[in-house]
Amino acid sequence: MLPLSGKRILVTREATKAHTITRLIEQQGGISIEIPLLHFQGIYSDENEKIMKQLPSYDWVFFTSTNGIHFFFELMKHYNNTYEQAAKLKFAVIGEKTEEVLNDFGYEAHFIPNTYTGEHLGKEFNEFTSKCCSILVVQGNLAKQSVVQELSTRDHVISTAEMYETRVNVRMKEALKKSLQGTRLDIITFTSPSTVQAFVKLAEEEWREELMSIPCVCIGPSTQAEAIKKGFNYTMIPEYYTVEGMIEVASAYFNKKG
Known part of the structure; x- marks a missing residue:
């Protein structure tokens, strides 16, 4: 079985770049949920x-x-x-x-x-x-x-x-809400401090606390620091600060968890 088999992973990256991380998730058997929280x-x-x-x-x-x-x-x-x-x-x-x-x-x-x-x-x-x-x-x-x-x-x-x-891509607020309500998320991915900030801004107060308990993979230390600052309980970063490294960390996490 692939390490991310059946795992639902939220991709918060901007729309033009989300496909890269989605491809990596799907190669490992995961389900990518793309909600681009930023635009430039x-x-x-x-x-x-x-x-x-x-x-x-x-x-x-x-x-x-x-x-x-x-x-x-x-x-x-x-x-x-x-x-x-x-x-x-x-x-x-x-x-x-x-x-x-x-x-x-x-x-x-x-x-x-x-x-x-x-x-x-x-x-x-x-x-x-x-x-x-x-x-x-x-x-x-x-x-x-x-x-x-x-x-x-x-x-x-x-x-x-x-x-x-x-x-902040405010048009995604309703899509984010629908993707989270009644749906299990196994991991959230953040590729910049700005994606963390946008997530917290768009998340409804009533279910924000529950979301903070979901593990998140951050692309590097500054993004991880922002996630911790915003209240996420379990954060991970890869050895190499790339999206490939992020998916490797996510795979290792689920392999260890079993």
Whole structure:
């Protein structure tokens, strides 16, 4: 029997990325319940237009999420930046999935940390280079500043740009309610602190306490910290902070539980 056979797993990831984790769940025999709790929108502002015009002045561009990459290149196209301008830049990414998306746009990552967190991205980059660099950090409106804080321990010239905003998908409230009422959930998956926050915001008060007793798998330590902060009783994170790692942890949990 497959480790997730018959297990009902809530996938809270945004709609465009949910299929990846659903496929992994189904490969292990599980039942994926997709309720995308977030959606994203690019920020077209005078500030971002100015930053895009100044792209050649940066040595490095840092990405801490795949969304950051998508909206960076979307804004590049919108503001008529050329391939040649981006080709002269060096790119630092937070992990292998972010690297894959960058590759899809035709660019290579010049730096990836060994541990896939913002803190390690900044810390390991400072160990990687002895130079002081001009750095653009691409962010969303809810981004934590750990990578900026670590980079700031050196004399880099750092600019940050909010290129997209994260919004709670309020249209999913009724779908979430229907999926939870009268239905057993075996595990909840969270791929960012924002998904935890959205879940708690959309969950009805009357059954929120019961939901907090459901085990949840979080993609990394910052997401786990948010889940614990919001009151979840049992949280897990993988050794490698990827969706593949999340499903491995879920499978190991049920194998052990029997």
